[in-house]
Amino acid sequence: MDFSSKLLENAVNEMAQFPGIGKRTALRLVLHLLKQPKSHTQKLSESLQKMRDEIIFCKNCHNISDKEICEICSNLNRNKQLVCVVEDIRDVMAIENTSQYRGQYHVLGGKISPMDGIGPGELNISSLIDKVKSGVVKELVFALSSTMEGDTTNFFIFKQIEEFKITTTTIARGISVGDELEYADEVTLGRSIVNRIPFEASLKN
Amino acid sequence: MDFSSKLLENAVNEMAQFPGIGKRTALRLVLHLLKQPKSHTQKLSESLQKMRDEIIFCKNCHNISDKEICEICSNLNRNKQLVCVVEDIRDVMAIENTSQYRGQYHVLGGKISPMDGIGPGELNISSLIDKVKSGVVKELVFALSSTMEGDTTNFFIFKQIEEFKITTTTIARGISVGDELEYADEVTLGRSIVNRIPFEASLKN
Numbered sequence: 001m002d003f004s005s006k007l008l009e010n011a012v013n014e015m016a017q018f019p020g021i022g023k024r025t026a027l028r029l030v031l032h033l034l035k036q037p038k039s040h041t042q043k044l045s046e047s048l049q050k051m052r053d054e055i056i057f058c059k060n061c062h063n064i065s066d067k068e069i070c071e072i073c074s075n076l077n078r079n080k081q082l083v084c085v086v087e088d089i090r091d092v093m094a095i096e097n098t099s100q101y102r103g104q105y106h107v108l109g110g111k112i113s114p115m116d117g118i119g120p121g122e123l124n125i126s127s128l129i130d131k132v133k134s135g136v137v138k139e140l141v142f143a144l145s146s147t148m149e150g151d152t153t154n155f156f157i158f159k160q161i162e163e164f165k166i167t168t169t170t171i172a173r174g175i176s177v178g179d180e181l182e183y184a185d186e187v188t189l190g191r192s193i194v195n196r197i198p199f200e201a202s203l204k205n
Numbered sequence: 206m207d208f209s210s211k212l213l214e215n216a217v218n219e220m221a222q223f224p225g226i227g228k229r230t231a232l233r234l235v236l237h238l239l240k241q242p243k244s245h246t247q248k249l250s251e252s253l254q255k256m257r258d259e260i261i262f263c264k265n266c267h268n269i270s271d272k273e274i275c276e277i278c279s280n281l282n283r284n285k286q287l288v289c290v291v292e293d294i295r296d297v298m299a300i301e302n303t304s305q306y307r308g309q310y311h312v313l314g315g316k317i318s319p320m321d322g323i324g325p326g327e328l329n330i331s332s333l334i335d336k337v338k339s340g341v342v343k344e345l346v347f348a349l350s351s352t353m354e355g356d357t358t359n360f361f362i363f364k365q366i367e368e369f370k371i372t373t374t375t376i377a378r379g380i381s382v383g384d385e386l387e388y389a390d391e392v393t394l395g396r397s398i399v400n401r402i403p404f405e406a407s408l409k410n
Contacts, residue, residue, distance in 0.1 A: 007252075030253070
């Protein structure tokens with residue numbers, strides 16, 4: 001792309017570094033800024049920079065927070081013995097939205113993915129092992145996405161905490177509520193049959 | 206959406222003001238920044254702000270530029286008598302990429318669209334009329350998108366310059382090069398038949 005202005009080109013190149021945003025989209029976004037008052041761009045860049053510079057990760061669960069210990073971890077009504085292992089903050093938000101979980105979280109910050117150069121050292125795994133070692137945790141719920149990377153990460157953590165004899169569970173995979181069986185993929189349908197639950201239990205949901 | 210941090214929420218809300226970017230996408234983009242070093246966010250916000258504060262619109266054609274008169278307008282090899290009317294800078298870039306046009310441009314900055322509250326006063330129309338009045342322009346090429354708004358804008362400008370007896374043309378609409386006739390829409394196919402050109406002329410392309 002040939003830009004008529006170096007300033008424009010720089011801005012577009014920076015915006016195009018976001019995942020899923022190509023140069024054409026970046027140009028569209030930057031041109032949008034030019035149609036807005038200058039104060040708009042100033043507010044945007046200030047809030048991005050302030051967020052990046054001042055954001056805190058909770059010392060206990062590594063969730064994004066404004067305080068050293070996040071609101072979930074400091075809530076005395078939540079069960080400390082139950083810890084849900086998730087990939088990132090979006091998963092925490094999704095589970096919180098269901099209002100079905102009253103335990104704490106542990107945010108790994110990603111999945112083990114050798115292809116992307118992410119090993120166990122890049123993730124918040126050692127602090128999770130320490131938490132289990134300390135004896136507070138009674139049940140660990142694995143809630144990573146069911147991909148090759150997710151399964152690898154689950155298994156890596158499982159192997160390290162096996163000796164501590166705590167309960168480990170994984171969230172149920174199955175047909176979505178309201179979905180037609182005939183359109184479900186085979187793997188999911190197969191798993192939902194193998195992992196069937198007592199009918200009485202299903203009535204409680 | 207419930208955010209665990211006010212800083213994060215502000216940043217997401219600002220990002221979500223871009224057209225076509227919802228809150229979920231905004232969150233994904235902002236979380237990407239958190240995975241990058243702080244310098245990355247700093248560079249991004251600085252380049253956006255610098256662009257917004259210092260960008261100049263060419264005094265002659267209203268294209269985005271680093272100088273008072275853009276490179277196209279100051280290029281002596283380009284035909285001043287031929288002016289192409291376009292909506293925004295992306296159209297200039299698209300036409301420049303074809304290397305088929307050696308005239309100048311006039312960037313309107315949008316189309317007349319009463320639904321969006323954009324009247325002729327919001328666009329760079331009066332400076333175009335002045336340019337025609339001054340007698341420099343011999344041909345005006347309309348290259349707005351062929352929508353209701355584009356046609357309205359073309360017609361509005363045409364009515365105002367009618368008295369000056371200059372040539373006005375519009376870019377050819379027709380079947381894309383390489384497209385199959387059977388899949389073309391009726392309006393386009395119809396226009397391409399009505400506006401057929403001498404076969405010898407087509408050999409020159």
